Amino acid sequence: MQVECENCKSLVAFEQNDTGKWVGRVIGGAGGAWLGSSMGIALLGTAISGMLPVAIVGAIILGNVLDDSDEMKCPKCKARIKIKS
Numbered sequence: 455m456q457v458e459c460e461n462c463k464s465l466v467a468f469e470q471n472d473t474g475k476w477v478g479r480v481i482g483g484a485g486g487a488w489l490g491s492s493m494g495i496a497l498l499g500t501a502i503s504g505m506l507p508v509a510i511v512g513a514i515i516l517g518n519v520l521d522d523s524d525e526m527k528c529p530k531c532k533a534r535i536k537i538k539s
């Protein structure tokens with residue numbers, strides 16, 4: 455599911471992880487490409503070693519997103535994202 459953040463206009467992809475929590479990932483917007491690639495590197499780095507600094511940053515971002523599992527928040531600006539039905 456891809457939703458545009460109304461606050462920062464970033465395109466965010468939401469996916470449910472194994473525990474059913476929604477995880478947001480910025481895939482567009484200003485700085486989105488950098489953040490998206492960093493997240494990808496972070497996830498990869500975490501899976502392999504977890505030693506890369508960018509992995510730590512990514513884990514923090516991901517952790518913040520996971521804090522509020524019932525709400526979908528923009529991983530970039532933390533604004534609540536409403537899903538248009």
Ligand SMILES: [Zn+2]
Binds near residue numbers: 460461530
């Ligand atoms: Zn946003």
